[in-house]
Amino acid sequence: MPAQDDAFRGLDPARTDPLNAPVLVARRGRGYWSARPGETSRALRPDRVATAWHDHQPLVIHKPATARRLGLDPVQLEAFDLLELFAFINPAETPPPTARGLAAALDVELPGADPAGEIACIRAIARRLLKVASIKLRLPEPAALLHEAAQAGWIWARPLIQASGAVPPADSWGLRVWGRLPEWQEQPPEGRPTQLGVLPEEAVQRLERLTGAGAEPRPEQRRYAMHASLTFAARHEGQGPALVLAEAGTGTGKTLGYIAPSSLWAEKNGGTVWISTYTKNLQKQIDDELDRLYPDPDEKARRVVVRKGRENYLCLLNYQEAMRRTDTGPDRAGLVLTARWIGATRDGALYGGDFPGWLSELVGRRATLDLTDHRGECIYSACEHYRRCFIERAQRRSRRARIVVANHALVMVQAATGGDDQYGPDRFVFDEGHHLFDAADAAFAVDLSGREGEELRRWIAGRETQRRSRARGLRDRVGDLVAGRPAAEEALAEAMRAARALPAEGWRQRLEDGLPEGPFEVFLARARGTVLARAAGDADAPYGLEAPVAPPAPDFIVAATELEAALRLLEVPLGRLSEALAGMLDEEADTLEPGDRARIDATARAISRRAAGLVKSWREMLGAVEEGPPAHHVDWLAIDRAFGRDVDVALKRRWIDPMLPFARVFGERARGLLVTSATLTGGRLPARAKATAPDGDGDPPATAETRDGLDWRTAFTRSGARHIPGTPQTLSLPSPFDYGASALALVVTDLRRSSADQISAAYRELFLAAEGGALGLFTAVRRLRVVHDRIAAALEEAGVSLYAQHVDPLDTATLVDIFRAEEESCLLGTDAVRDGVDVPGRSLRLLVADRVPWPRPDILHRARRLAFGGSHYDDAIVRLRLRQAFGRLIRAREDRGVFVLLDGALPTRLTTAFPEGVTVERVGIAEAIRRTRAFLHPQAGQDRDRRDGAGLPLPEASGNNRGPAVPGTRQPGDRQQDNRRPDDISG
Structure with a gap:
């Protein structure tokens, strides 16, 4: 090890306190080290930084990123990471993980761009946090968790105990933080909402209340609110929902424009409006805007719920089991930070909520993100945390809320399965409506894959190896419910036996070794062989591969037939088990407790979705291997790869037009649908739109779908309007910006x-x-x-x-x-x-x-291109992607x-x-x-x-602003060829 620099001598690591610790700031390939407060920083090569870091525990922000910039291994190095300190003192706050981000959150003077300014800022942040800690951490619960962290060996524990003088109380919950969470209470159903309509002028009045008296006049926003109110008009006759398509350019103010009539309808009728988005980012923006409607936080908590899929929320039972398995070390310290967050979080969402996204990298996934119920193994009322469960609380709150802000995937699942409310919502706002087609595509897709099969086996069988696992099989979830009922017990036992036909752990390696086990793995091996045989020179490529099913080889047909028979042996007992559980709700209606009834109902529906849904769909796909898929569908074989390695093999099925099942679900359930976006149409029609070309390259004369100089065909296709009875109401408002x-x-x-x-x-x-x-x-x-x-x-x-x-x-x-x-x-x-x-x-x-964001020319796209108008379909996708990209650029005047x-x-x-x-x-x-x-x-x-x-070569400019002929570069007017590789991921 190189000799120590004088700047590092005299610092005893055992006595280093954070306020007097060295500070390290990293740039790519170079570190800046300040050994003491007030000392000028020194630029050091990575090897010199490694020596100093090894001997002294510096103050840093985001240790893993700091080490990466220097090419060092963060696992081998200790540091006082200010992000960990921030997460403990200010849980459920999510500043960017940088010096500037923390400084802004703590009202500390922002750093300059140079390393010296950042070092000074880091010391100021440390002083501010320790000062706050001296007050906050004296409270009983943080004091108890702080001492838990000390026992786990957390680097910040002792300095914080010294700074705050925190003494753990004798009766603290400590890591058993669930004991401090309030229990939800069952509420009587509210019944169906009334159906009073919202008039356009009422929507404008509500909008004016939301924007405030001194707001800048925005006529486009008023027009938008009036148009959106048509979604909430009283329905007197006609079939299907009132469908409104509204395009509003950036800066129009569409969010408040649809919140105004939505909230008014919900208040008038005692109902719930679901506002759906595609991204969690927009969910958060809408939630922030709803502060205008409900400025009182307590009232907002009652009236507004942000919903996500079950897999986004922390599972308290998973947290408890992780706590029991981990006695000390980094995982235990990570659980302490997670416990702090659990006590402060608004809704318990680890994804897209108030959990800092950077924390999992600092303390590990096992203590954070892996604690979600991502496998659907919930045991409902059999769980001791059932009445404190974040997911159950969100579901119950959403039944009585006025506004639920959700995402497209969840809304489609809720609508297709009946959701968790017997009445359910019937008015929906789909913001980011240009993504509705993609969301429906994913929601109604079916993959018969190794990964899905392994997941189903784990869901049914639970733990099958000696490895530590939280996997809870069907016996764990329903064994006590079916005890003493011979028919149900037999169905459960049959399902457990039949699940052995599904892929077991290690199936990928067995496929590579040519040693598949069981009918499912044999089918995957045949599918993989088919794809590789038809991939020609791309078989060793690092990106995923695909191949058509037809014509199927004889051994592939045999493998499909045998797997279909094995899956039938699984589907039948699962169906019987689901029916037995559902029958208990009728037979024991007078004795079941509400929690047990909810558990039985949820479990029966979950089993039914797996049996009558997933397994049945798999059998239908296998039955179509020889004859081909049914109308409106396309099937193909695929190998998914990551970093050059196979990660999955699948037979895939998609709807050619996924808006067909979307329209069936919402056409039956909804009374009003608003589909809105800044990029809903295909944009302005080209000047040649007056004539129709037979090859699909031209544009038809003006119709309901090509009026006002705009191409509404894209909106009609991607919103489901073509399949919903009636003619949609349309509106397009340009952005007020001077582009x-x-x-x-x-x-x-x-x-x-x-x-x-x-x-x-x-x-x-x-x-x-x-x-x-x-x-x-x-x-x-x-x-x-x-x-x-x-x-x-x-x-x-x-x-x-x-x-x-x-x-x-x-x-x-x-x-x-x-x-x-x-x-x-x-x-x-x-x-x-x-x-x-x-x-x-x-x-x-x-x-x-x-590059021009052309869609990837895969099997699915080719089928859709044929169905949706050839080159016009390609052009519509590119226009949409370009409009979205350009729309990121100008967000304010x-x-x-x-x-x-x-x-x-x-x-x-x-x-x-x-x-x-x-x-x-x-x-x-x-x-x-x-x-x-x-x-x-x-x-x-x-x-x-x-x-x-x-x-690196860079062409020089010429007088015509086009650049001269440079060897290897393309000149204006050169013929273009589509040389995209199959790894293109646009869209």
């Missing part, structure tokens, strides 16, 4: 998109020209990683931090939070950051997309931004995706860089020296 003055749209024409060097250089120079605040979008994860690796060091050297999906092990919401807080940072991402992300102001001033597409293959007909006032210019990359710098930083002029590109 011509606030935005540039540039298409770069002289890059060879297959050249990683050229694309990487373009991203680097554009990001530097913007001086950060840039979002890079990619249609393939592989290209994102390549570009990240090539440009990260250069940006870091220039003081611009770079973050990336699929590179940084943080969830997307946390990455976006960091990007939003750090105005000079850049973010690389795929479609998850293209849709539904709100980053107003300077934090996002440049958006760069690598004062925003300015540049959109750059690094692909000259964008057809002119698709430029109608951009808002009116935006002129799409085709330029060379050098000109795009100059235009970006001049537009975003006009005060700096356009005479800056260009960087040399660190050896």
Whole structure:
């Protein structure tokens, strides 16, 4: 080990206290170390940082990220991580995990961009947190948990005990934090709501109350609210729900526009309106806007519920079992931090709620995210925590709420299965309506796969190995219910035996070794062999593969027949078991306690969904292997891969038009549907829309679906309007922003998109020209990683931090939070950051997309393309994705931004995706860089020296702004070919 530097001598690690500890700030490949308060920081190579870090426990923010930037292993190094301290002192708060993020949350002076400023800020944050701790941690519960943390060896425990003088009370709940949670109480059903309508003028009056007397007049918002009120009009005659399609450009104020009539209808009728979104980010935004409607937090808690799927919530029984298994060490310390959060959380949601997304990386998934009920193993009223369960509480609150903010997937499942309310909602608002098609596609999909089969086996059989597992099988969940009932006991035993035909742990390795066990694994082996045989030269590719089922080989047909027979032996006893449980509700109606009745009902429905739903669908798919799928469906075989390794093998089935089952479900249940988005239509119709071309490339004359100069066909297709009786009410309101003055749209024409060097250089120079605040979008994860690796060091050297999906092990919401807080940072991402992300102001001033986001030409897409109009379907998808991407850029009137597409293959007909006032210019990359710098930083002029590109080729500009002929680059007018690889993930 190298000799210690003088700066590190004299510091005894055993006595280091956080306020006098060294501070470490990392940049890529270099660390900045300040040994003592007031001491100037020193820049050190990673090996020197490793030596200092090993001997001294520094103050850091986000230890894993700090170590990654230096190429060090965080597991081997201890540090006083201020994020852990923040999570203990301020549970259920979610600041971005950076110095700037913590400083803003604690009202500490924000740091400068240089390492010295960040070091000073870190010391100030530590002082502020320890000062707060001296007050907060004297309370009984945090004091008890603090001493639990000390016994677990948590690094912050002793300093906090010294700072606060916390003494654990004798009667504390400690880690048994569930004892402090309130119990929910059963309430009588409210009955069906009345059906009084909402008039347009009433909606406007409610809107004015929400916006306040001094609000800026917004006529577009008033029009929107009046139109949205048609969803809540009284129904007198006619079939099907009142369907309203409303497109409202960014800045219109559509959220309050539909909250106004929704809340008024709910109050008038004593009913519930479900507002559904596609992203958790928008769920949070809507929840924040509802503060205007219910400014009193207690009233809001009664009237508003944010709902997510069961797998998003912490399971108290899983937490308790983890606590019993873990006596000391990092997992125990992680459970202490989770306990602090449990005592403070609003709704218990580990995903998309008030749980810090960065905490699981600091303390491990076993003490955090793995505590959800992601396998559907709930035992309901048999659980000792049933009356304190976060999920059960949310379900009961939503039955009596006026507004439920949920997501598309949950709303579809609730509507299709009848939900947990015998009456259920009948008025729905689908925001982010452009994603309704994709959400329905996922909700009504069926995969007969190794992963699904293994999961079902675990759900039925429970623990089958000696490995530590929380898996609870059917016997654990219903054994006591069926005891003494011979028919039910026999059905349970038969189902347990039949489940042995499903894939067991280790099935992937057995498939690779050519040693499948049982009919399910044999079928998967035949499916895998079929895909590999038909993949030609792509068999060893790192991305997923697929192949059509037809024509099936004889041995594949035999394997399908044998698996279908084995699944029938499982479906029948599961069905009998479900019927037996349901019969108990009738036979013992006068003796069952409410909790037992709810448990039996929920368990019976869960078994029925597995038997009559999943297993039955699998059998139908296997029966169609030889003859082909039924009408309106498409089947295919697939191998899913990650990092070059097979992770799943499947026979997949999708609806060609998933809005058919959507329309069937909601057409029967709903009385009013509002489908809304900023990008609902296909945009402006091209000028040639007056004639119809027989090949589908032209546009028909103006109809109900192509009126007002807008292409409503996309909205009709993706909203289900084609399958719901009646003609929908439509409205499109443009954004009030002056896009011509606030935005540039540039298409770069002289890059060879297959050249990683050229694309990487373009991203680097554009990001530097913007001086950060840039979002890079990619249609393939592989290209994102390549570009990240090539440009990260250069940006870091220039003081611009770079973050990336699929590179940084943080969830997307946390990455976006960091990007939003750090105005000079850049973010690389795929479609998850293209849709539904709100980053107003300077934090996002440049958006760069690598390619035209054509849909991946897979088997499913080819079937849909044939059904939905050929090239028009492709064009509609690209327009939608471009509109969504551009929509991230300008979020407020004062925003300015540049959109750059690094692909000259964008057809002119698709430029109608951009808002009116935006002129799409085709330029060379050098000109795009100059235009970006001049537009975003006009005060700096356009005479800056260009960087040399660190050896990466970058075309020079010419007088025509298109760039000269550079070897290997494409010139304007060159014929374009679609060279997308199957790993493209657009959409």
